[in-house]
Amino acid sequence: MSANTPEKRSNRKLLIGGLLVVLISINGILIYMNYQKKEKTEEQAEVIRVKNNELENQIKVYEALKADFERQSQELQAMGLENDSLETQIAAIGADLDELRGFRKRSYSLADQRRFRDRASAFEQQLKQKDEEIVQLKSDNEVLFTENTELKSTQNQLSDSLVTFKTSNRDLNEKVKLASKLEAQNMNVNIINQRGKEKEDNDNEFRAKRVDKIRVIFNLAKNDVAAKEPKTVYMRLIEPDGAALYNLATGSGSFQIDGENMYFTAKRDFVFDNTQQQLSFTYDKNAEYKKGQHVVELYTDGFMIGKSSFVLK
Template sequence: MEPQKDYPEPRQNNSRVLLWVALLLVLLGINGVLFYLNTQKKTENEQLTTQIQAKDTKLQEQIKEYEDLKASYERQSQDLQKLGLSNDSLVARISSINADLLKLRSFKAGSFSIAEQQRFKQRALNLEGQLRKKDEQIAELRKSNENLYTETTTLKQKQNKLTDTISTIAKTNRELSDKVSMASRIQADNIRVSILTSRNKEKEDDKEEFKAKRVDRVKVSFNLARNDVSPKETKQIYMRILEPDGAALYNLSTGGGTFTVDGQEAFYTQKQDVVFDNTKQALNFIYAKGGDYKIGQHTVELYEGGALMGKTTFTLK
């Protein structure tokens, strides 16, 4: 007996195969779509990362540019201070740059938009333009100061030379004046000392030695030497009689007083005013002490205009 054949089974198997194929195709399609979407997402992420990096790079470049601008403006401020000038507008610009730097540093990653980039870039360009103009002004000021310094230095050198010349002339004039003053000093010639006794007898000793107890008055005679330089005018002639101990005989009642010799005050015994006429005129002083004279060597000094005219000595024994 032959087995029975089931014919519907091959058709059923074909349907299963087709179903599996269809499922496989669907899965492949889904995977394809997922792969495409993942690829797109990755591309978008990469593009976004690139954009963020580009923005951050722009941001750092802008920060660096503003830092450089700040340093340049601070340098300008120092340059003006060295020139002795101040500029409030520079202080205001530096404050504005500090505010911009604070704003730039506050941007988060990727948040530095193109609009912000353009705005800060334009502000930086304006600041750079103002910086260049101010640098040109400072350069002109510095050049003017250098020219002024050169002119001042030249003037000082000329002034120093002129001062030196004036000093030299003044020194020469002083030396000439001193020479003229020295040359115009009157000298006393032929100074002679004699004594007058109480009986009005005059005694003169060749050795200039006299007995003290016989001296009532001392007479000093001399001539004014010729001097063609000294002007013909009234001269004050001073006489000093110095005792053996160096003290000057001095008494107001007998015509004594004080005068200046070498910048110091000194006592004189007598003085007289004489009109100098350059004729070798003869003069004399007669001095009465009014008391006993000391024993020893006495000195007679004659002065005119604070300068010594001549001197001599006499001795009392």
């Protein structure tokens, strides 16, 4: 067995020392490599976090853009307007939103970021221009509304004036019609006996058995308002029982008074000439007259123009 000489002990120490140095160096290298790996991992995590924040921010930007474009669409619809290009933009933003949300499950590159930022910028410019158009449209609508309100007010005033005019005109026509009413003056009722002799009685009392015909005579009073034109005068001979003598064979019929039918005994046509002209009726009943008071009424243009009575005994 060889002796453990000082030289051998020295070599062993050197070997152990070298191994320690190598181990220490390897450990240092491992520590450094682990540190580098940790830094790289943290950098990657930071990049991912920044990208995710950028993605979420971009999604929020597009959601706000879509909400603003939908607001514009509602404002236009409220004004009764439609805009197909606006609906197209809303659809395009919706498609971009779907694509952005899809990046939550896949890589969101710098190129994608730039592309969507540029598109968002273009949409924001369009949004601004459309808002300016809507403001102008609202202003124009307010002007039109004011003008329309003023026009309606003027139209209502004209309608009121027209109604007033029509009412005044109707009232005037009624006054003219009333003023133009004819009047029978000097109205007398005579009888004609069977021998054709006419008899006048100041008391308007006659013997029934002597009456063959009734003769009514009157003058038309002057009236400068009444039109000089053809007219018709209706005579009603009312017997004691209250009924007007009526016989189609002798020319009887009916006429309107205040919207109601009224039977007349006889009628005659004439031309009013405002000369106080005299008119007359001669009526033959062709039967015996009843005893009692008889009433004679005269009508023209819807008015009673004269009335008289006589008694048959």
